[in-house]
Amino acid sequence: MSRIEKLLEYMKTSGKDSFLQHALALEYIKIDQDEEARKLFNEILLREPTYIGSYYHLGKLLERVGDFDKAIRIYKRGIEEAQKANDHHSRMELQAALEDSKAGSSERSGAVKLLSGGNGAGAKFLKP
Secondary structure: OOHHHHHHHHHHHHOOOHHHHHHHHHHHHHOOOHHHHHHHHHHHHHHOOOOOHHHHHHHHHHHHOOOHHHHHHHHHHHHHHHHHOOOHHHHHHHHHHHHHHHHHHHHHHHHHHHHHOOOOOOOOOOOO
């Protein structure tokens, strides 16, 4: 029985357990089932916004699929929740992820401008 199968089996008897859902989302990420993971993280955070670890992993997932604006919003919400909970460690991790995401987003934006001749309109991407 795979980890995913075990977690799904546990969830049948435990209901909406954030820990189990978070663990299942992480397993889905490992097998590139990003949409399933995203659904679980969103469900957790809607039900239990204080489940701070899910903000980090959802943000990273969003970055990986190219949704940088949403990733930044998720990191910011996670930082707010970590501050409310006085969770300095999580706040610092989320802050670092936010800064990395903003820097990466700016670099990608600059590359689009460079390739398109300045304003990003009609950008052409070079094939490797």
